[in-house]
Amino acid sequence: MAVPAVLEEGELVLLRRREGDAMLLRLLRGPQTIEGRGVVDLSAEIGRPAGGTVSWAGATYRLFRPALADLLQQVRRKAQIVTPKDALEVVFLGGIGPGARVAEAGSGSGALTIVLAHFVGPQGRVHSFDRRPEFLEVARRNVAASGLSDRVVFTERDVARDGFALQELDAVVLDLPEPWSVTTAARASLRVGGHVVTYVPTYNQLEASVRGLRAEGFEEIRALEVLERALHVGERGTRPEFEMLGHTGFLAAGRRVA
Ligand SMILES: C[S@@+](CC[C@H](N)C(=O)[O-])C[C@H]1O[C@@H](n2cnc3c(N)ncnc32)[C@H](O)[C@@H]1O
Numbered sequence: 001m002a003v004p005a006v007l008e009e010g011e012l013v014l015l016r017r018r019e020g021d022a023m024l025l026r027l028l029r030g031p032q033t034i035e036g037r038g039v040v041d042l043s044a045e046i047g048r049p050a051g052g053t054v055s056w057a058g059a060t061y062r063l064f065r066p067a068l069a070d071l072l073q074q075v076r077r078k079a080q081i082v083t084p085k086d087a088l089e090v091v092f093l094g095g096i097g098p099g100a101r102v103a104e105a106g107s108g109s110g111a112l113t114i115v116l117a118h119f120v121g122p123q124g125r126v127h128s129f130d131r132r133p134e135f136l137e138v139a140r141r142n143v144a145a146s147g148l149s150d151r152v153v154f155t156e157r158d159v160a161r162d163g164f165a166l167q168e169l170d171a172v173v174l175d176l177p178e179p180w181s182v183t184t185a186a187r188a189s190l191r192v193g194g195h196v197v198t199y200v201p202t203y204n205q206l207e208a209s210v211r212g213l214r215a216e217g218f219e220e221i222r223a224l225e226v227l228e229r230a231l232h233v234g235e236r237g238t239r240p241e242f243e244m245l246g247h248t249g250f251l252a253a254g255r256r257v258a
Pocket residue numbers: 079080081082105106107108109110111112113129130131132135157158159160161175176177178
């Protein structure tokens with residue numbers, strides 16, 4: 001489906017100042033209150049192409065359709081969230097694309113949920129589980145702020161104890177401290193050919209995760225880490241930035257066979 005040429009009433013937009021300050025909001029007719037910031041009226045932008053400028057509260061903003069990166073920047077954190085470089089690798093290792101049915105645990109702050117919901121598209125579904133209601137609440141709010149709620153079903157459950165109660169899933173994504181305690185449940189809920197992906201912060205958790213995948217008969221098992229190094233591109237020379245995110249997490253993945 002082609003992206004409409006002009007902004008439509010009710011769609012989610014990003015209001016961004018050149019200096020970086022940004023917020024997500026709905027494009028509504030008439031004045032609307034932005035929490036902690038005052039009242040803005042974007043009526044004149046309805047029917048205009050994205051990228052226009054808006055003067056508000058003494059500053060100039062640009063109005064865009066939000067990209068996935070903008071959605072992730074707006075996530076309010078309760079749990080440690082997955083970084084974009086790792087989230088995109090999860091999508092790749094999980095073979096997750098338009099129309100996919102995916103289960104993830106735990107929901108945490110919902111950052112990975114947003115990425116998964118983005119890639120499964122309007123025809124896909126993300127079933128997101130967390131055993132703690134306070135995390136589910138935060139995840140629910142973040143996913144709603146991203147405009148993706150209709151692709152996500154949240155359930156309060158301890159998946160290590162009670163499994164997913166779903167069948168024929170295309171992928172199961174585990175971002176929780178003990179993925180090996182969920183690999184049996186993951187296998188039971190996957191279709192043949194579907195993938196499980198685990199994400200953990202330490203080597204010993206990674207080893208236990210891979211052992212869990214082997215014990216369940218998963219094949220094509222891979223374990224890896226994604227390193228990202230930003231570059232400073234100057235007029236006189238280009239070099240790596242001095243600071244780098246040294247460590248985030250380790251990924252493991254496998255495919256269910258018959
Ligand atoms: C690191 S956070 C997930 C972060 C999330 N992927 C994000 O990007 O925002 C881990 C979550 O797993 C949940 N969790 C841990 N063990 C669980 C289990 N057995 N069943 C369901 N949720 C669990 C925790 O409550 C916590 O919210």
